Amino acid sequence: MNYIIENGIDPLEYNRLRNTIGWDSKDESLIKDAVNSSAIVKSIKIDDKTIGMARAIGDGIYYLIVDVVVDKEYHGKGFGKVLIDEISKEVYGRTQVGQKASIILISMQGKEGFYEKCGFRKVPFDFTGYGMMKSIQK
Numbered sequence: 242m243n244y245i246i247e248n249g250i251d252p253l254e255y256n257r258l259r260n261t262i263g264w265d266s267k268d269e270s271l272i273k274d275a276v277n278s279s280a281i282v283k284s285i286k287i288d289d290k291t292i293g294m295a296r297a298i299g300d301g302i303y304y305l306i307v308d309v310v311v312d313k314e315y316h317g318k319g320f321g322k323v324l325i326d327e328i329s330k331e332v333y334g335r336t337q338v339g340q341k342a343s344i345i346l347i348s349m350q351g352k353e354g355f356y357e358k359c360g361f362r363k364v365p366f367d368f369t370g371y372g373m374m375k376s377i378q379k
């Protein structure tokens with residue numbers, strides 16, 4: 242299937258993709274701010290239809306992958322992996338020779354195998370302890 246990769250995502254498409262997998266919509270201005278302040282934003286299009294997205298928040302040393310969504314109709318066709326590989330390639334391109342960058346993410350339950358296929362290892366490994374998280378609800 243022919244596809245194109247774009248840098249960025251339209252807020253309406255962002256919400257439409259989330260909705261295809263049963264996630265709620267987010268406020269449009271919040272999405273714009275989040276996308277604009279992301280280090281890397283990738284979306285994938287087939288025949289002008291956005292069928293997937295992924296973005297990374299980052300500072301050149303650490304990158305946090307979030308919002309990895311493939312339209313439900315297109316699951317299992319390799320597009321999720323294409324998006325994560327695109328982010329990995331971009332991080333590689335931005336990292337100076339001799340320097341290291343780390344890409345971090347929190348997998349949804351049951352998606353760990355997908356990320357392992359994309360080259361990630363489950364934490365803890367080596368010297369790392371568990372990943373930790375705190376949500377702030379207002």
Ligand SMILES: CC(C)(COP(=O)(O)OP(=O)(O)OC[C@H]1O[C@@H](n2cnc3c(N)ncnc32)[C@H](O)[C@@H]1OP(=O)(O)O)[C@@H](O)C(=O)NCCC(=O)NCCS
Nearest residue numbers: 310311316317318319320321322348349351352354355358
């Ligand atoms: C998770 C998600 C992005 C994967 O996208 P996808 O396009 O369906 O996955 P791909 O077809 O690129 O899969 C790549 C590889 O991972 C494997 N894989 C996919 N989902 C998997 C899972 N849940 N568990 C184990 N392996 C999985 C595939 O079999 C494939 O393996 P292969 O290369 O040996 O054929 C997609 O299912 C999705 O949008 N899910 C809902 C949202 C979500 O949970 N996002 C992740 C948030 S952390």
